Amino acid sequence: MQQSAVIAWGLRLASLRLTLAALTLLAVDVLLTYRAEVRASWPLALPLALLSVNLIAAVLTNPTFRRQGALLAFHLALIAIVLLIAIGQLTYLRGHVELSRGETFGGELTQSERGPWHFGSLAQVSFANEGFTIDYSPGMQRNDTRNIVSWNEAGTRRSAVIGDQEPLVLHGYRFYTSFNKGFAPLFIWRPSNGRAVRGTVHLPSYPINEFRQAQEWTPPGTALKLWVMLDLDKRPFDKTKPWRFRAPEQHSLVVREGERRWTLKPGAELALSQGVLFYEGLTTWMGYKVFYDWTLPWLLAACVVAIGSMAWHFWRKYAAGPWDP
Amino acid sequence: MTQPYPELSWLWAALIAYVAAGSLAIIAVVMNKRPERTLLVLMLAGLALHTVSIALRWTRLGHGPFITLFEILSSNIWSLMLIFSIAYWRVRTLRPAASVVMPILFIMMGWLLVSSPGEGHLPPTYHTVWLYIHIGLGKVFLGSVLVAVGIAGLILLRTAGLARNRLGALPADERLEDLAFRFMILGFVFESLMLVAGAIWAQDAWGRYWAWDPLETWAFLTWLVLAFFLHLRVTMKLPPRAASWSILVVFVLAFLTFFGVPFISTAAHKGAV
Numbered sequence: 001m002q003q004s005a006v007i008a009w010g011l012r013l014a015s016l017r018l019t020l021a022a023l024t025l026l027a028v029d030v031l032l033t034y035r036a037e038v039r040a041s042w043p044l045a046l047p048l049a050l051l052s053v054n055l056i057a058a059v060l061t062n063p064t065f066r067r068q069g070a071l072l073a074f075h076l077a078l079i080a081i082v083l084l085i086a087i088g089q090l091t092y093l094r095g096h097v098e099l100s101r102g103e104t105f106g107g108e109l110t111q112s113e114r115g116p117w118h119f120g121s122l123a124q125v126s127f128a129n130e131g132f133t134i135d136y137s138p139g140m141q142r143n144d145t146r147n148i149v150s151w152n153e154a155g156t157r158r159s160a161v162i163g164d165q166e167p168l169v170l171h172g173y174r175f176y177t178s179f180n181k182g183f184a185p186l187f188i189w190r191p192s193n194g195r196a197v198r199g200t201v202h203l204p205s206y207p208i209n210e211f212r213q214a215q216e217w218t219p220p221g222t223a224l225k226l227w228v229m230l231d232l233d234k235r236p237f238d239k240t241k242p243w244r245f246r247a248p249e250q251h252s253l254v255v256r257e258g259e260r261r262w263t264l265k266p267g268a269e270l271a272l273s274q275g276v277l278f279y280e281g282l283t284t285w286m287g288y289k290v291f292y293d294w295t296l297p298w299l300l301a302a303c304v305v306a307i308g309s310m311a312w313h314f315w316r317k318y319a320a321g322p323w324d325p
Numbered sequence: 326m327t328q329p330y331p332e333l334s335w336l337w338a339a340l341i342a343y344v345a346a347g348s349l350a351i352i353a354v355v356m357n358k359r360p361e362r363t364l365l366v367l368m369l370a371g372l373a374l375h376t377v378s379i380a381l382r383w384t385r386l387g388h389g390p391f392i393t394l395f396e397i398l399s400s401n402i403w404s405l406m407l408i409f410s411i412a413y414w415r416v417r418t419l420r421p422a423a424s425v426v427m428p429i430l431f432i433m434m435g436w437l438l439v440s441s442p443g444e445g446h447l448p449p450t451y452h453t454v455w456l457y458i459h460i461g462l463g464k465v466f467l468g469s470v471l472v473a474v475g476i477a478g479l480i481l482l483r484t485a486g487l488a489r490n491r492l493g494a495l496p497a498d499e500r501l502e503d504l505a506f507r508f509m510i511l512g513f514v515f516e517s518l519m520l521v522a523g524a525i526w527a528q529d530a531w532g533r534y535w536a537w538d539p540l541e542t543w544a545f546l547t548w549l550v551l552a553f554f555l556h557l558r559v560t561m562k563l564p565p566r567a568a569s570w571s572i573l574v575v576f577v578l579a580f581l582t583f584f585g586v587p588f589i590s591t592a593a594h595k596g597a598v
Contacts, residue, residue, distance in 0.1 A: 016560040023553045027546055034542045094533070141446040164449040165529045176532035289532040296528070303521045311514045318507055324416050325500040 013057035022050040041089055052082050070313035077306035084295045084302060090115040093122070093173070093292040099129040100184045100200040100285045105175075109290060120292055125170045127151035130159065132177065132286055134245040136237065140207065145177045147286055173292045180287030181245070182206040182213075185228055185253055189219045191275035197221075202285045203230055206245075207237070222274045229254040230282070231263070247282040330442050332385070335378035336399065340434050342371030343406065347427025354424040357490035361420055368410045368423075375403045391456065392445030394588060398437040401464065401583065402430055408468025409475070418504065421491055422475025425482070429471065433584075455526035462519035467579055469512035474576045476505035477569035484566050498565035505572055506558060513551050516579075520544060543582040551575050 012018075026047035033043055055075050059065050065072040095112030099105055107123040132147035149168050150159040160168065167174040184200035191197075201217045203209075214229035233250040237243035253264045255277070262270055266281035328334075346367035353360050379400065383389055390396035409426050412419060480501050483492040495501060523541070524534040535541060554571040557563060563571065 016556055019556050020553060020560060023549055023556065027549045027553070030537075030542060030546055030549070034537055034539070137446065139446070142449060144449045144452065165453045167529070167532065174532065178532075291528075291532045296534070299534075300521070300525070303517075307514060307517045307521065310517070314510050314514070318510075323504065323507065324418050325496045325504060 007061070010057050010061045013053055014061045015054070016058075018054045019051070019058075022047050022054055026051065045086075048082050048086075052079055055079050068313060070309045070316065073309035074306050074313060077302045077309065080302040081299065081306065084299045088115075088293045088295040088299070090117040091119075091294065093118050093120060093290065095290040096178075096180075096287060097290060098180075098202050098285050098287045100186070100202070101129055101131045101283045103200070103285075104128045105288075112290070118292070120173065121171050122173060122292075125173050127168060127170060127175070129286055132181070132245075132284065134181070136243040136245070138240050138242060140237070140239055140243070142179065147177045149175075167291075172294055173290060176289040176291065178287045178289050179208075180205045182209075182285055183230060183247055184283050184285040185230070186280040186283050187219075188278040188280060189275060190278065191219070191221055194221060198280075200283060200285065201228055203228075205287070210235075219272075219275065219277065224257060224272060224274060226277075227256040229256075245284070247284055251282060253279055253282075330382075332378040332381035333442060335374050335381065339371045339374035339378060340438075342367050342374060343402075343427070343430065343434065346371060347423070347431060350421075350423035350427050354421050354488045354491045357488070359420075361417075364420075364423060365410070365414060368406060368413070372403065372406055372410060375399075375406070379403060386444055388447040388451075389457075391451060391460065392447060393441070393443065395437065395440040395442050396445070397587070398433055398440060398584070401467070402433050402437065404464035405430060405433075405468050405471050408465065409472055412472045412508070416504070418496060418501070419472065419476050419479075421488075421495065422472070422479055424488075425478030426471055426475040429474070436584075450530035453526060453529065455522055455529065459519060459522040459526050462515050462522055463583070466512045466515035466519055467583060469508045469515060470572070470576050470579055473505040473508035473512065473572050476501050476508070477572040480505075480565050480569045502565035502568045506555075506568070509551065509572060509575070510555070512575075513548075513555065516544075516548050516551065520548060539586045540582065543578070543586050547575065547578045547582050550578055 026044065029043045029047055033041075055078060059072060059075055059079075065075065093112060093114040095109035095114075097105060097109050105125065105127050107125055109122070128150050130148040130150055132145060134145045135143045137143060145163040147162050148159060149162055150157055151168075151170060152158070160166075162168045162175070163177055167176045169175075182205045183203050185203070186200050187198070189197045189199070197220050199220075201215050203213045203215050206213065213232075214227060217226050217228055218224055219226065231252045231254050232248055233252075236246075236248040255262045255264060255270060257272065264270060264279040266279060268279050270277040270279070346364050349360055349364055349367065352358070353364070379390055382396070390400035405426075409423070413423060479492060479495060480498050482488060483495070483498070523544070527536070527541075528534040554568075554575060557571065558568055
């Protein structure tokens with residue numbers, strides 16, 4: 001009696017009408033998610049879970065799947081895709097980090113979001129930004145980005161050029177160059193009491209913020225509120241000609257503290273109340289997009305199995321009969 | 326004085342051949358004639374001229390027809406014509422479908438005529454083999470659905486009592502509908518491949534394989550609607566007329582995804598904007 005009730009439930013759950021209802025629900029949820037101000041993946045979880053249950057029940061109860069191996073493989077691969085996406089949502093990491101030329105990434109991201117089960121090894125990841133070039137066509141049309149990066153691998157220093165299609169992959173973390181890049185004044189801050197610190201201040205992304213090349217900044221270990229602005233003698237590019245992104249040689253740096261204002265050239269020093277600020281020169285910074293999802297190769301494999309088995313199933317079905325009725 | 330767009334004269338010649346083929350296809354169905362060889366020659370002549378036009382532009386600009394509305398319309402008319410011509414050549418039963426398919430292509434040709442043939446910039450994210458794979462798979466998908474639309478159109482025209490002599494000689498609606506769904510399934514396989522290839526490209530280009538941008542969302546909705554109708558056909562045993570309407574729905578959705586969304590969206594996956 002109990003066994004027949006289980007079978008009856010299994011058949012209900014395996015119903016193709018339920019498949020239709022779940023597909024409709026998924027389509028509606030996709031539309032709602034698309035139109036929502038804040039995108040979230042959880043509204044899609046219910047129809048996907050329903051489709052998975054429906055598929056599993058169909059595989060268990062529908063004898064067609066036992067007769068047709070390719071159809072079974074297709075539907076099992078679909079279940080695998082849904083499960084892998086769900087696991088990916090629990091273990092992913094997405095983030096952003098900015099590195100000046102010569103700076104080494106030490107595992108800290110500027111901003112990030114991650115799944116609750118993300119226990120990756122980002123702290124072990126280390127690489128240095130060795131500088132980049134970006135060529136622009138007339139009209140300031142951006143072309144290829146070529147960023148040299150270096151890292152240690154088994155005691156050997158290795159380097160590579162990454163860019164628009166080529167991320168750096170270390171410990172499963174993928175680092176992508178982005179359109180977000182700019183100029184960075186390089187300072188040495190010598191506090192009155194303590195050790196000198198060398199570092200950069202990242203100005204807003206260039207050339208998109210061409211007329212807002214200023215940033216507020218506090219030297220480490222102080223309460224000073226400095227404002228620095230890049231003052232270019234002339235625009236570094238001509239919109240009608242090709243241009244290569246590089247730090248301009250002819251420039252000065254405006255530094256302001258409250259009502260006081262100074263103009264610095266590379267190599268100049270500035271004595272402030274809590275230390276001395278030495279301006280070394282202008283360099284560049286690159287914004288990297290960081291992505292981690294260990295399910296990617298498995299997802300691809302599941303997709304290949306799904307589509308391959310579906311194609312094989314229909315090929316066998318339709319190759320048997322004539323196409324010209 | 327040099328012509329700024331030397332490929333255009335070849336394109337206009339191709340369009341004239343297509344229009345002649347389409348007009349002949351409509352006249353043939355209405356008058357119950359079968360100028361099938363002439364029609365195939367006209368379509369192939371149009372395709373040859375169109376190929377020269379695309380090749381000239383590709384050589385001149387150094388990149389394929391992937392950027393502007395003009396290029397995308399031109400390359401899609403070419404690929405749809407190519408796929409329909411192959412189906413026309415190989416499957417005799419669907420030959421009257423030219424009278425349904427060609428007017429759809431006429432709309433695209435009209436749109437092409439009013440589009441600017443100006444040039445666009447090839448973004449650095451387009452410098453990848455996945456561009457060709459993704460777009461190629463998409464073109465086979467849309468072409469397969471277009472062939473299915475042609476057959477569905479024949480069923481609906483016959484139901485409406487039009488061109489009775491020519492359409493009456495075709496196989497029963499059930500046989501035609503089965504043929505149409507074979508092309509829909511072919512489209513389903515290629516749309517699935519297109520989505521996967523697009524996800525691989527997006528992962529490399531933008532550091533994410535899926536982000537629900539407008540084009541991704543509408544392409545996935547098209548896939549879902551197609552999956553829905555394939556299941557509906559099995560579950561409800563749809564009569565040929567209803568099945569034909571379902572094919573038209575999928576085509577409209579796919580058409581809007583291909584040619585509507587890229588031109589109204591400013592998101593990252595923005596196509597020609």
